[in-house]
Amino acid sequence: MAWEYSDKTKELFMNAVQGKDSAHLGEITDPDGIGEHGSIACGDAMKFMFRVERHPTDPLKDVIVEAKYLTFGCTSAIASSEALCAIIEGGRYTPIQALEIDNAAIVKFLEGLPSQKIHCSVMGAEALEAAVFNWAQNRGVDLRELGVDIHPHEQEEGRIVCKCFSMTEPYLRRKIKELNLRTISEITDAVKAGGACATCHHAPGGLQDLLDSIWGTADGAGKSISTAHAADGADEEGRLSPYQFAKKVETLVDSTVRPMLQKDGGDIEIVDIKDLLVYVHLTGACAGCVGAGMTLKMMVEQSLKDNVDEKIRVIAV
Numbered sequence: 001m002a003w004e005y006s007d008k009t010k011e012l013f014m015n016a017v018q019g020k021d022s023a024h025l026g027e028i029t030d031p032d033g034i035g036e037h038g039s040i041a042c043g044d045a046m047k048f049m050f051r052v053e054r055h056p057t058d059p060l061k062d063v064i065v066e067a068k069y070l071t072f073g074c075t076s077a078i079a080s081s082e083a084l085c086a087i088i089e090g091g092r093y094t095p096i097q098a099l100e101i102d103n104a105a106i107v108k109f110l111e112g113l114p115s116q117k118i119h120c121s122v123m124g125a126e127a128l129e130a131a132v133f134n135w136a137q138n139r140g141v142d143l144r145e146l147g148v149d150i151h152p153h154e155q156e157e158g159r160i161v162c163k164c165f166s167m168t169e170p171y172l173r174r175k176i177k178e179l180n181l182r183t184i185s186e187i188t189d190a191v192k193a194g195g196a197c198a199t200c201h202h203a204p205g206g207l208q209d210l211l212d213s214i215w216g217t218a219d220g221a222g223k224s225i226s227t228a229h230a231a232d233g234a235d236e237e238g239r240l241s242p243y244q245f246a247k248k249v250e251t252l253v254d255s256t257v258r259p260m261l262q263k264d265g266g267d268i269e270i271v272d273i274k275d276l277l278v279y280v281h282l283t284g285a286c287a288g289c290v291g292a293g294m295t296l297k298m299m300v301e302q303s304l305k306d307n308v309d310e311k312i313r314v315i316a317v
């Protein structure tokens with residue numbers, strides 16, 4: 001899929017890959033603050049570091065004068081990292097002031113990012129927080145005393161909600177609130193959780209349950225599909241008419257499966273539905289993909305089994 005990047009994003013990316021003097025890709029020897037976020041297994045990872053001009057008596061008056069990064073990721077991960085370093089170096093921030101630089105500031109500096117790439121800007125802001133935490137430890141600054149709330153270990157502690165991206169409940173709860181995320185696809189765009197097999201979307205304790213417990217379910221608007229039998233018009237035993245069954249399959253494919261496939265340049269067409277057999281046609285990049293069979297079983301069929309009926313079979317035609 002070709003992404004629509006702003007001129008600023010392309011310029012920062014090209015400066016970095018061409019090793020221009022203005023770029024920040026690289027490392028600082030003995031940095032004063034260093035932090036990491038993401039993991040290579042998840043496809044994006046960033047190490048961010050900075051050097052300060054130390055104040056002789058008050059570490060809170062240290063000023064960040066140099067910032068660099070290493071990243072494993074795409075165009076937007078590199079450009080977001082460049083933007084973060086440029087903002088910091090241009091502002092003569094103290095490390096505590098630098099915490100005000102959030103992902104929205106990075107997106108603004110880049111003059112926009114495709115919504116599916118917002119997670120790259122979030123990764124930069126998280127790596128900055130981790131680096132400030134490290135600086136505070138090095139300089140003996142008590143962040144709690146200052147009312148600064150950083151949770152460097154929340155990714156290792158707590159129940160895993162999204163196994164594909166190893167994301168825990170404490171981390172996801174914080175990001176849902178901080179970034180005002182209201183839907184599963186907004187969570188996926190911002191932090192990638194839910195962006196692979198989709199089984200964490202509507203599983204008990206999954207992403208939809210987190211959204212419901214944080215924002216509530218006004219008039220059932222946030223109710224998970226799997227618990228909405230009565231609203232679907234199912235009979236007393238939970239059975240759907242053929243029409244209702246087909247509508248439910250279509251709704252699930254439109255709201256969950258199709259957006260996931262489109263992120264990778266593919267798409268899906270429902271050709272027919274007979275009893276519990278759903279005949280589909282994969283199109284776009286999915287059509288010729290060697291992993292199409294796996295996508296069909298692991299993502300399309302499993303989502304329908306989890307959310308509509310566990311006996312569903314999906315067949316490619």
Ligand code: FES
Pocket residue numbers: 161162163164165193194195196197198199200201
């Ligand atoms: S478990 Fe969340 S995307 Fe697979």
